[in-house]
Amino acid sequence: MKHVDMSVNLAGMVMKNPVVVASGTYGFGREFNEFYDISALGGICCKGLTLHPREGNPPPRIAETPSGILNSVGLQNPGVDGFIAHELPWLRQRDVKIIANISGNTPEEYGIMCEKLSDSGVDMIEVNVSCPNVKCGGLQYGTVPAMTAEVTEQAKKHAGNVPVMIKLSPNVTDITAIARAVEDAGADAVSLINTIRGMRIDVNTRRPILHMNTGGLSGPAVLPVAVRMVWEVANTVKIPILGMGGVAKAEDAAQMMLAGATAVAVGTACFADPFAPVKVRDGLEAIAAAQGLSRVGELTGGVRPW
Amino acid sequence: MPMQNICRVLQAEQLTADVFSLLLEAGALARAAKPGQFVNIKCGEGNLLRRPISICDAEGDTLRVVFQAKGEGTRWLAQRRSGDELDVLGPLGHGYDYPETGKVLVVGGGIGVPPMLLAGKRAPGGAVAAVGFRDQSACILLEDFEEANIPVKIASDNGTVGHHGFVDALVREYLTEDKTISAVFACGPRPMLKSVFTAAKEFGVPCFVSMEERMGCGIGACLVCACSVGGHYRHVCKDGPVFNAEEVDW
Ligand SMILES: Cc1cc2nc3c(=O)[nH]c(=O)nc-3n(C[C@H](O)[C@H](O)[C@H](O)COP(=O)(O)OP(=O)(O)OC[C@H]3O[C@@H](n4cnc5c(N)ncnc54)[C@H](O)[C@@H]3O)c2cc1C
Ligand SMILES: Cc1cc2nc3c(=O)[nH]c(=O)nc-3n(C[C@H](O)[C@H](O)[C@H](O)COP(=O)(O)O)c2cc1C
Ligand code: FES
Numbered sequence: 001m002k003h004v005d006m007s008v009n010l011a012g013m014v015m016k017n018p019v020v021v022a023s024g025t026y027g028f029g030r031e032f033n034e035f036y037d038i039s040a041l042g043g044i045c046c047k048g049l050t051l052h053p054r055e056g057n058p059p060p061r062i063a064e065t066p067s068g069i070l071n072s073v074g075l076q077n078p079g080v081d082g083f084i085a086h087e088l089p090w091l092r093q094r095d096v097k098i099i100a101n102i103s104g105n106t107p108e109e110y111g112i113m114c115e116k117l118s119d120s121g122v123d124m125i126e127v128n129v130s131c132p133n134v135k136c137g138g139l140q141y142g143t144v145p146a147m148t149a150e151v152t153e154q155a156k157k158h159a160g161n162v163p164v165m166i167k168l169s170p171n172v173t174d175i176t177a178i179a180r181a182v183e184d185a186g187a188d189a190v191s192l193i194n195t196i197r198g199m200r201i202d203v204n205t206r207r208p209i210l211h212m213n214t215g216g217l218s219g220p221a222v223l224p225v226a227v228r229m230v231w232e233v234a235n236t237v238k239i240p241i242l243g244m245g246g247v248a249k250a251e252d253a254a255q256m257m258l259a260g261a262t263a264v265a266v267g268t269a270c271f272a273d274p275f276a277p278v279k280v281r282d283g284l285e286a287i288a289a290a291q292g293l294s295r296v297g298e299l300t301g302g303v304r305p306w
Numbered sequence: 307m308p309m310q311n312i313c314r315v316l317q318a319e320q321l322t323a324d325v326f327s328l329l330l331e332a333g334a335l336a337r338a339a340k341p342g343q344f345v346n347i348k349c350g351e352g353n354l355l356r357r358p359i360s361i362c363d364a365e366g367d368t369l370r371v372v373f374q375a376k377g378e379g380t381r382w383l384a385q386r387r388s389g390d391e392l393d394v395l396g397p398l399g400h401g402y403d404y405p406e407t408g409k410v411l412v413v414g415g416g417i418g419v420p421p422m423l424l425a426g427k428r429a430p431g432g433a434v435a436a437v438g439f440r441d442q443s444a445c446i447l448l449e450d451f452e453e454a455n456i457p458v459k460i461a462s463d464n465g466t467v468g469h470h471g472f473v474d475a476l477v478r479e480y481l482t483e484d485k486t487i488s489a490v491f492a493c494g495p496r497p498m499l500k501s502v503f504t505a506a507k508e509f510g511v512p513c514f515v516s517m518e519e520r521m522g523c524g525i526g527a528c529l530v531c532a533c534s535v536g537g538h539y540r541h542v543c544k545d546g547p548v549f550n551a552e553e554v555d556w
Contacts, residue, residue: 027527031544034307034525047529055539060520062530064355069522076529076539221356271523272354274310274395 004288005295006281008042010164010263011188013123015042015097018296019253019281022244022267023101023126023167024073025218028087028096034273040281043097045191045265046083048128050102050226051109053079063209067217068246069268070198072212075103075131080113084120097102097123101167103131103150111154118160126242127155130169130194130216142169145181150299152185165189165242168233169217170196170222174234175216183237190233191242191265194225195289202301222246227259234260234301246277250283257284257299308398308525311335315366315390321446322373325417326384328361328392330368335396339364340492342401342516342548345371346524356381358521358543360493361397362420363427363450365481368415372420372446381527398524401548402428402514404423408488411436411480411511412456413473413502415494421516425491426456434480434487435459438473442466452530475500481509489514492551494529503551513551517542 021032023045029038038044052064063070078086079171080102088214100122104110110127117125129142129151141147149168155164166182168175170193179190195216200209208214226245234241243261247253248269256264264284269276287297317329330336335345357379363370375384386392390406402425404410409466410429412422415438426433438461439445445467451458454528459466469475471496481487490506492499493516506513519542521528526544533542534555540546 025523025528030521031525031527056529056532058534059530059539061532062522064353067354071353071522071528071530073529073532076532170487178314206363239500256414268354268522271511271528272356273393274523274525 004285008263010096010242011124012164013043013163014095015099015263016058016259017042017281018263019275019277019284020045020099020242020263020265021270022265023128025267025270028083029091032270032274033094036236036278039095040278042263043094043099043123044091045099045101045126046077046087047077048101048103049077049080049083049113050075051080051104051113053077053082058211060209062209063215065198065200065217066221068217068221069271070200070215070217071195072215074212075086080116083304084116087115087122088122092121099124099165101126101128103128105131106151107154110151111158112155112162114155114158118158118162120145122162124165125159126165126167126191127142127151128194129141130167130171130242140169140171142178143172145177148178149185151181152187156186163188165191167194168192169194170225170229170245176232179233179237184238187239189240189242190237191244192233193222193229193245196225197224204252216304220248222247228253230256231259231303244279247280248272250280250287253280254287254299260301260305262297262300307338308396309335309381310393310395313369313394315388315392317385317471318358318387319370322444325372325446326375327370327372328383328386330369330371330392331367331395332394333367335376335394336369338366339369339397341428342421343397343399345369345394345396346398346521347383347532353379353382356395356524358524360421360516361424363424374417378544393421395524398415400545402548407431409433409486411477411487411490413477413490413492413494413498414438415473415498416440417446417553418492418494418498418516421493422491423447423450423454426451427454431488434484436461436473436476436480438462438494439467440464473498474505477502477505478508480500481506481511487511491543493518499551500556508552514548515551515554516547517549517554518547
């Protein structure tokens with residue numbers, strides 16, 4: 001088989017391959033490292049962090065849906081300081097790029113977290129804007145271009161040399177408007193998609209399965225939505241894209257890249273098969289080789305639209 | 307250390323109208339299995355999430371699971387036949403820790419009975435069992451307890467077999483009769499676990515219970531399977547499924 005250069009450059013962060021794992025589905029990597037060396041991955045988006053530790057939402061926090069799941073974990077996490085003290089030292093010993101994922105209640109909180117992470121040794125900061133803005137009646141930051149831009153500016157101001165990637169919400173009318181606002185505000189990259197809001201009801205008890213009533217949909221069911229959004233965003237902004245949403249196999253990852261993603265994250269698929277990200281990496285290499293590419297990066301943006 | 311194994315079905319058996327037993331060739335996974343731990347089984351391509359099932363028995367390279375066909379996943383599992391292959395992750399979770407001395411009383415309610423078999427068999431100081439079922443037709447694993455020389459008391463909700471009522475009455479009976487029992491292990495529906503805990507507490511005997519919660523990853527990474535223990539959300543798949551009943555926020 002022809003040798004394929006699997007390395008990619010995501011906003012200055014060079015990864016040995018384009019396969020990353022999605023925030024919240026992989027913890028901080030320890031559990032999966034019992035199955036295989038997580039250095040096999042290009043990078044790891046860590047569990048979403050908040051300024052202070054959070055307990056998360058009451059259970060049930062998950063419901064299975066056709067080809068997907070709904071979750072309402074509610075950002076249970078040890079807080080940014082707990083992450084830096086207890087998880088980061090272990091992760092830094094692995095040969096894998098570390099992407100911290102942060103959520104805040106106010107733009108200032110995002111700034112404080114970026115400040116703390118700026119000299120901690122993480123390779124990138126992914127900013128989750130699918131959180132309620134407590135100052136604006138709980139409206140999600142990621143649904144209003146001006147609010148997303150404000151968070152982006154705060155993050156950039158305090159992140160030092162660490163690249164900032166804004167994670168876009170799919171729960172919007174026009175994702176390109178948000179992407180443009182984020183690029184104009186100085187973001188180094190965007191990742192998408194976060195989960196799509198959904199609901200499931202037990203017909204007999206008439207209760208929603210999730211204790212929070214609604215939750216976020218992920219898994220293979222969302223793949224076509226994600227590919228479409230990556231394509232639209234790629235046609236709008238110049239900054240690189242980390243594509244995710246429903247990627248379970250190499251062909252899915254190749255679709256993401258053809259649509260315009262520089263790298264791809266695997267999330268929910270890890271629940272069905274802990275080895276999924278490794279299989280996606282191997283399969284992606286095989287696809288690139290079969291197509292005679294010398295670099296996997298040649299897939300990026302290679303779709304031939306009608 | 308959890309592992310992923312493709313396990314061959316050695317024997318498939320129907321125990322009652324809706325309860326099935328599978329004996330699996332599980333190699334190192336079976337050898338590593340401890341009482342109270344579970345496995346996470348992929349139930350066909352159509353079901354994205356694996357289904358958590360307790361380890362009922364483990365001997366050498368073979369592993370036994372006993373489960374109720376309830377929804378789509380477990381119904382698929384019930385159709386497996388000898389020679390089929392299953393994708394299994396395990397052994398998972400923190401199981402039962404035996405007391406330093408004395409006997410354990412293992413208590414199972416309905417489909418909570420299976421894990422109590424291995425818990426009883428492995429008890430270094432011996433075990434006695436109390437099991438509760440809906441009615442006579444729902445009884446499972448009684449011969450297996452007998453074969454393992456574990457004395458069993460039975461209760462049924464309608465009195466068609468054994469004591470007419472709930473298992474906590476049997477727990478009180480045992481703890482009154484036998485002062486060498488130094489721990490109670492229980493698995494079953496939450497209200498039953500609570501009543502068993504209440505009974506054990508009356509006698510000052512420590513009680514450990516196996517909790518259930520819907521899972522995502524099953525290995526402690528996604529924080530989906532939260533259960534409130536000691537005022538904090540702990541995770542059934544990794545911190546549990548077995549918790550000290552004293553610490554559970556009932
Ligand atoms: C640690 C643990 C050990 C278990 N051991 C056994 C056992 O030995 N024998 C047995 O019969 N059952 C056991 N269960 C319950 C078993 O996991 C569920 O009955 C099964 O997942 C139902 O799947 P389904 O596809 O038939 O039902 P569906 O209702 O179609 O399942 C839909 C989703 O909900 C989840 N779910 C539904 N009920 C439960 C439940 N009670 N607990 C956790 N998740 C649930 C399923 O896993 C699936 O993700 C155990 C559960 C846990 C958490
Ligand atoms: C259980 C669970 C927890 C998640 N937690 C986070 C989180 O903390 N922060 C975040 O930005 N995204 C979180 N996500 C969203 C994922 O990172 C990802 O964007 C989404 O699941 C789509 O990818 P997938 O279909 O491959 O899972 C979570 C998803 C799941 C399923
Ligand atoms: S199911 Fe993922 S942490 Fe328990």
